[in-house]
Amino acid sequence: SDIRRIVDTVKGRLTQDKYSRVVTREEIRNNDYNLNIPRYVDSSEKAESYDIYATMFGGIPVAELADFDAYWNVFPSLKEELFTTGDEYVSVSTEDIKKTILDNKDVQNFLAQFRNRFADLGESLDRELIDDAMSLSIPRKEESLATELFKRFTGIPLLDPYQAYEIFEEQYGAIAGDLELIQAEGMEAVRTVDPNMVIKKKNGKDAEVQDGWKGHILDFDLVQRVCLAEQLDSLTQKSNELSEIPGSYEELLESLSEDDKETISEALNDANDAFVVKNIKSVIAELKKDEADNKELIKTLKSAQSLNDKEKKLKNQIKTEETDLHLLTKETIESLSDAAVRELLHEKWAKPIVDGTLALADAMLNDFTNRIETLSKKYAETMSDIEEEIRKTEKELSAMLSELTGSEADMAGIRELQKLIGG
Known part of the structure; x- marks a missing residue:
């Protein structure tokens, strides 16, 4: 765009603020034929200025x-x-x-x-x-x-x-x-899909292998957004639900006191910042021996177990739906109508x-x-406003200092500080 602008400016002999200016031969001659652009065009930003009256009394000039x-x-x-x-x-x-x-x-x-x-x-x-x-x-x-x-x-x-x-x-x-x-x-290129070839390690060596498909011209995500919105929305919703689960785990952990964490230590990792799901069932069984006192802890652990079950289910569903949507996108591209x-x-x-x-x-x-x-x-905010705020703050600070107690030397120091701030 800069090249186009330069060409158009030169061809049209245009003067544009902070970009270009038509100058006379006389001006160039007076500059000893120096064609350095800053001599003729000031492209710098305008310096910020302040009005003294407005600074003191307010108002916009x-x-x-x-x-x-x-x-x-x-x-x-x-x-x-x-x-x-x-x-x-x-x-x-x-x-x-x-x-x-x-x-x-x-x-x-x-x-x-x-x-x-x-x-x-x-x-x-x-x-x-x-x-x-x-x-x-x-x-x-x-x-x-x-x-x-x-x-x-x-x-x-x-x-x-x-x-x-x-x-x-x-x-x-x-x-x-x-x-x-x-x-x-030909236009059939729009309906074409190609193998998506990627480099992966195979037997310790880099090898080119196929990883699904890609559009010859049309991107899969574009086709999904336009033609397969319902399926894409379903997958997006599940992905969003999955992304919320770590936060739910954190809320459960934050609801536990240090004593609670000690009681269910077998269901937590060494740092007490994550659940060890495989141990939850046995810890719940132990807590149920005194279920009346451990009712809330049991509820928390059951919630963690439910979250884990939901997490596993969502991951499986997402993996299946991603595969299905990928293949459906391939079929959709290959069978597009002229209107599509x-x-x-x-x-x-x-x-x-x-x-x-x-x-x-x-x-x-x-x-x-x-x-x-x-x-x-x-x-x-005028200078008077700032000054008044300073006086108000000093007064409040002085009052707070008056409430302090200490040795005679400490109090003498505090009184001197109060003098300095106008108290």
């Missing part, structure tokens, strides 16, 4: 709001909703800055305009890439799609189209590889570009919101 003029121009009603009016200093007039920004009518109109501009981007990419996959020129298509992407940003302020181009360019690398396979092998092929290629090729591009507006607003919130806190 109107001059600092000028840093957001680009936003106020696009969201003309927002400034009045966020801040009180004032010639030199203002204050925040809302308790929820983020909500005020997102609910603002100009912000809503901007988002609607932006989303409407890209509403058909996915369909356009599908037509250009999927429908024409067999005959398109991969490099020429990349350039034409990039050009079209930049055109869509015309008239959309505050957003950097080169960020969208970077998203597109990164994704197109994978798309180009898939297109090469399709153009060489198109849907899956859209999910793999177009959707990441669309989602990434649409997310740029939200990211811009989040950054803007964070900057406004930071500014609102910058002068929220």
Whole structure:
């Protein structure tokens, strides 16, 4: 994206803040023909400054709001909703800055305009890439799609189209590889699965062996997410349940006192931080000899046993379902309809570009919101507030020191300390 930006900047002779500037021959001559970029373009971040009056008395300098003029121009009603009016200093007039920004009518109109501009981007990419996959020129298509992407940003302020181009360019690398396979092998390549070959130790030596299958073009996890969601959800739910079991073990162990742990030491490891499941049954039998006094301990050990049984069951179920889902995914890919092929290629090729591009507006607003919130806190606490807090703390500390007792020498030292802090 940097190369593209440089080329576009040079070709268009563009001046961009902190990036490029058109300079005269006279200026270059005055710099002894030195073309070192920092002589002409300052790309450094603006240094943080503090207003003395606002630091002492509070309020936000109107001059600092000028840093957001680009936003106020696009969201003309927002400034009045966020801040009180004032010639030199203002204050925040809302308790929820983020909500005020997102609910603002100009912000809503901007988002609607932006989303409407890209509403058909996915369909356009599908037509250009999927429908024409067999005959398109991969490099020429990349350039034409990039050009079209930049055109869509015309008239959309505050957003950097080169960020969208970077998203597109990164994704197109994978798309180009898939297109090469399709153009060489036909659309059937999408329905093809290959042996998943891995390196494993065999008789002490590295050997290449098959470990299941993988899609020639379509990733198994993509197919499972789109076509086999029910089976995937079932497996995910069991995996989540399994991941919660260690926490349940910890809760049981934390409920035991040191005396309890001593009583059931045979059911715990040497560090007393895990159950020895194979011994639980015999320990419960021993505890039942005095069941009335050991009722809670027996209950805890039975819970640990139940957790272990559940853990074993889940592991077996997960292993079986993983194998079944893997084979079902292979069968699904090999029997995909034309409509399903198109849907899956859209999910793999177009959707990441669309989602990434649409997310740029939200990211811009989040950054803007964070900057406004930071500014609102910058002068929220004045020097007078800090001084008052110090005096209050000193007074409280002095009162606490007065409650101390000790030798005459100790008390003399405490009284001197109280003097130092104003007590």
